[in-house]
Amino acid sequence: MLYQLAVLIHLLSAIVWIGGMLFLVLVLVPVARRSADSPERATRLLGQIGRQFRPVGWVCLGLLVLTGLYLATDHWRVGLVDLFGGAGWFVHALQVKVGLVAVVLVLSAVHDFVLGPKLTTLLERRGEPVDIKRIRRNRSAVVWLARLNLLVALAVLVVAVMLTRGSPL
Numbered sequence: 001m002l003y004q005l006a007v008l009i010h011l012l013s014a015i016v017w018i019g020g021m022l023f024l025v026l027v028l029v030p031v032a033r034r035s036a037d038s039p040e041r042a043t044r045l046l047g048q049i050g051r052q053f054r055p056v057g058w059v060c061l062g063l064l065v066l067t068g069l070y071l072a073t074d075h076w077r078v079g080l081v082d083l084f085g086g087a088g089w090f091v092h093a094l095q096v097k098v099g100l101v102a103v104v105l106v107l108s109a110v111h112d113f114v115l116g117p118k119l120t121t122l123l124e125r126r127g128e129p130v131d132i133k134r135i136r137r138n139r140s141a142v143v144w145l146a147r148l149n150l151l152v153a154l155a156v157l158v159v160a161v162m163l164t165r166g167s168p169l
C-alpha cells in the first residue's frame with residue numbers, strides 16, 4: 001500500500017514538474033513572444049509566470065527525491081552505500097539517474113535563484129537608463145539554462161524507464 005502510494009506520488013510529481021516545464025516552453029513562451037509589444041514585456045511576463053511555477057517545481061523535485069530514495073531503499077533494497085559502489089543493472093541505472101538529478105538540482109537552483117532574479121532586477125530598475133544589451137545577454141543565459149535543464153530532465157525520464165524496464169538496446 002505504502003509502495004503503491006510512493007510510486008503514485010513519484011509519478012504525479014514527475015508529470016507536474018516535466019509537464020509544467022514543457023507547457024512553458026512549447027505554449028507560454030511562444031504566445032508571450034508573439035503577443036507582447038516588446039521583447040522586454042514578454043520577458044517580464046515570463047518572469048512572473050516562472051516565479052509562480054517556482055514553488056510548484058521545487059515541491060515536485062523535493063517529493064521526487066524523497067519518494068525516489070524511499071522506493072530505492074525500501075522496495076528495491078538499494079541503500080545509499082550501494083549507490084557509491086553497488087553492482088548490477090538497477091544500481092548502475094540508479095547511479096546515472098541520481099547523478100542527473102543532482103545536475104538538475106544545480107541547474108534549477110542557478111536558474112531560479114540567481115540568473116532569473118537578476119534578470120527581473122534588471123528589468124524592474126527604475127530611474128536608471130535601461131541597458132537593453134545587458135538585459136538581452138542575461139535573458140539569453142536564462143533561456144539557455146532553462147533549455148538545458150529541460151533536456152537533462154528528459155534524460156532523467158529516459159533513465160527512469162530503463163531503471164525498471166531494462167534497456168531497449
Ligand code: HEM
Nearest residue numbers: 014064065068069071072098101153156157160161164165
Ligand atoms: C534522487 C532522485 C530519485 C530517485 C532515487 C528515484 C528512484 C526511483 C525508483 C527506485 C523508481 C522505481 C519505482 C518502482 O516502480 O518501484 C523510480 C521510478 C521512476 N522515476 Fe524516479 N527517482 C528519482 C528522481 C526522479 C525524477 C527527478 C524523475 C523525473 C523525471 C523521476 C521519474 C521516474 C519515473 C517516470 C519512474 C517510473 C519508471 C517506470 O515505471 O518505468 N524520478 N524512480
